[in-house]
Amino acid sequence: MNQEQQLKLQSFLDGELPESEAREILAWTQRDSAAAGLLAELRNTRAAMAKSEPHLSVPETREFFWSKIQREIRRLEPSKKTAPEISIFAALRRFLFPAGALAALVMILHFRGSTPATDNLADADTPTVETTLASTDATTYRDASEGTTLVWFSPAADNSLVPSKKPTAIN
Amino acid sequence: MSTKFFSPTRLVCAALFFLLIAGATARAADLALEADLVSGSNDPQAKGTPVSPQIEKKLGRLPLKWQHYFVVNSQQFSVANGESKDVSLSDACQISVKNLGGEQVQLTLMSSGQNVGKIKQSLKKGQTLVAGGNAGNSIVVLRQAD
Numbered sequence: 332m333n334q335e336q337q338l339k340l341q342s343f344l345d346g347e348l349p350e351s352e353a354r355e356i357l358a359w360t361q362r363d364s365a366a367a368g369l370l371a372e373l374r375n376t377r378a379a380m381a382k383s384e385p386h387l388s389v390p391e392t393r394e395f396f397w398s399k400i401q402r403e404i405r406r407l408e409p410s411k412k413t414a415p416e417i418s419i420f421a422a423l424r425r426f427l428f429p430a431g432a433l434a435a436l437v438m439i440l441h442f443r444g445s446t447p448a449t450d451n452l453a454d455a456d457t458p459t460v461e462t463t464l465a466s467t468d469a470t471t472y473r474d475a476s477e478g479t480t481l482v483w484f485s486p487a488a489d490n491s492l493v494p495s496k497k498p499t500a501i502n
Numbered sequence: 503m504s505t506k507f508f509s510p511t512r513l514v515c516a517a518l519f520f521l522l523i524a525g526a527t528a529r530a531a532d533l534a535l536e537a538d539l540v541s542g543s544n545d546p547q548a549k550g551t552p553v554s555p556q557i558e559k560k561l562g563r564l565p566l567k568w569q570h571y572f573v574v575n576s577q578q579f580s581v582a583n584g585e586s587k588d589v590s591l592s593d594a595c596q597i598s599v600k601n602l603g604g605e606q607v608q609l610t611l612m613s614s615g616q617n618v619g620k621i622k623q624s625l626k627k628g629q630t631l632v633a634g635g636n637a638g639n640s641i642v643v644l645r646q647a648d
Contacts, residue, residue, distance in 0.1 A: 420512050427512070434518040458631070459622040467635075469619055472565055478628050479560045484611065484619045484635035 332365055340366060344373050458482060532580035533601045534647040535625070539575040539591035542568030542639045550574065557643060560630050568639065578647050581607075597633075597642055609633060609644055 342348050343356040360366045389396050420427070458480050460469040472481040540553055540561070550572030552558065561571050574592065581587045581601040590596045598610040607625045611618045611633050623631050627646050634641035 424511065431514060431518040434521070438518075438521055456624055456629075461620040461622075463617040463619055467618065474560070474563050477560045477563055477630070478626075479564065479630045479632060480621075480623055481564045481566075481632045481634075482619070482621050484633070486636065 332363075332369065336366070337369065340370050341373060344370065344377065456480075532582050533605065533607070533625075534578070534580045535587075535599060535607070536576065536578045536645055536647040537589055537591060537597055537599070538573055538577075538643040539595055540571045540641050540643050541574050542566060542571050542641065544569045546570050548572055553643075557630070561632065561641075561643075564632060566641075571641075574640065580647075591642065592640070595640060595642065597644070599644065605646075607631070607644070609642075611635065611642065 339348070339352075339356055340360070343353055346353075348356065360370050391399075456475070456478075457473070458471055460471055460482050462469050462484060466487050467484050468487045470483045470485065472483075473479070474481075538553070538557070540557075541548075541550065542561075544567075546569070548570060553561065553571045553573055558571055562569075577589050577591065579587050579589060579599075581599055583601050583603045586598055586600040588596065588598045594614050596612040596615070598612070600608040600610075602608055602622065605624055605626045607623060609621045609623070609631060611621070613635065618635055619633075621631065621633060623629075625631055625644065625646060629645065631644040632641055633644070
């Protein structure tokens with residue numbers, strides 16, 4: 332039995348042959364025991380495969396099952412870029428960003444430049460006293476709790492004009 | 503066309519502009535000050551208007567020999583940032599106040615036209631600068647005007 336005859340038997344078993352040819356094959360299998368044996372073997376094989384084919388069932392409905400797959404596909408697809416919103420501020424954003432940065436810079440420079448005295452004072456609450464007369468001394472007393480600063484100018488050799496009822500408190 | 507008026511970017515930009523305007527406004531603000539020429543005495547019945555209780559309390563805590571203080575002259579004035587103001591409190595006592603910005607002042611004390619000394623000091627609301635010297639029982643009290 333050649334390969335073409337074997338294929339004829341397979342086609343016969345699958346019902347793919349015209350009726351006349353099918354009758355010839357049937358007659359041939361009745362005459363030829365080898366053909367009959369092969370046909371029987373093919374039938375058994377098909378039956379065995381049909382029984383062992385796994386039958387899978389899905390717990391959800393068909394529509395729900397496929398909708399899940401569809402959602403998953405959409406999720407994995409790269410999101411399409413939506414058209415940018417057109418707004419007044421969006422159009423001005425190019426201007427507002429640098430303008431905001433510039434404003435911040437101006438403010439920093441402004442506050443740095445507006446308090447030059449701060450740089451000269453270690454502590455803004457501590458007075459800086461400068462006597463303009465060579466023979467004059469300055470005595471400073473600070474009452475932090477009341478926010479009061481006393482500066483007393485007096486002749487260098489004479490402290491009697493700094494009358495003190497609390498002399499130990501004078502700096 | 504859709505508009506979002508309160509996005510973070512816009513709020514930040516708006517805040518920066520407001521701060522810039524506020525900063526410019528603050529810089530332009532004058533410093534309102536009050537300078538008092540005060541005489542000290544141990545006589546409670548001395549001639550003159552007593553200083554306010556607030557000032558009396560402050561002066562009472564200072565190492566001065568007097569118990570009571572009276573206002574001889576009081577001047578209210580304002581000084582623009584970076585500017586100076588000359589104030590005559592009496593024939594013998596003059597002061598010059600410069601606004602250094604940031605609520606800091608430079609007080610120049612003059613006695614009969616002679617420069618005695620300069621004091622740089624922060625003078626925030628509630629703070630008081632008291633200066634005195636060889637002028638008998640007179641002292642200068644400088645503070646921000648109420």
